[in-house]
Amino acid sequence: MQNCDYCSVEKLPFWKTKHWNLFLSKDQTYLGRCVLALNRHAGSIPELSQEEWADLFEIMKKFENAAKKAFGATSINWTCLMNHAYKLKPYNPHVHWHPRPRYAQPIEFSGETFTDEKFGRHYEAIDANRKLSDEFRKAIESELLKYLR
Numbered sequence: 001m002q003n004c005d006y007c008s009v010e011k012l013p014f015w016k017t018k019h020w021n022l023f024l025s026k027d028q029t030y031l032g033r034c035v036l037a038l039n040r041h042a043g044s045i046p047e048l049s050q051e052e053w054a055d056l057f058e059i060m061k062k063f064e065n066a067a068k069k070a071f072g073a074t075s076i077n078w079t080c081l082m083n084h085a086y087k088l089k090p091y092n093p094h095v096h097w098h099p100r101p102r103y104a105q106p107i108e109f110s111g112e113t114f115t116d117e118k119f120g121r122h123y124e125a126i127d128a129n130r131k132l133s134d135e136f137r138k139a140i141e142s143e144l145l146k147y148l149r
């Protein structure tokens, strides 16, 4: 699909299933925040097949377990908003989710401290306010992968 950020993505997912690709988000305000994108072009949740939905459910269970074991996440916010796709016409949404681990207490990982200032409330909506080196991002991916497999 032309003009679709997810169909034209050049970055490789760090983990994938039969129907979904998992990418680490640029913004790591919430340690382990990812983007989970359907691996075909579909514009809304009702367009998912039963098999894609079932695969998503298994990923949700695996991701929640991985974020809790890897980083001590307290809970996970799952959002499927796709508002960006409606900023310009022609509208061209592609189903994707933003799993954001949330933390009741500050977390230390690889020498950095992550504090979820808004725990118990809506997450901080400002994007890309905590960027990390590629090396640090690889370490986060590796830690999640230990528990996603």
Ligand SMILES: [Zn+2]
Binding pocket: 001, 004, 005, 006, 007, 008, 040, 041, 042, 093, 094
């Ligand atoms: Zn697409």
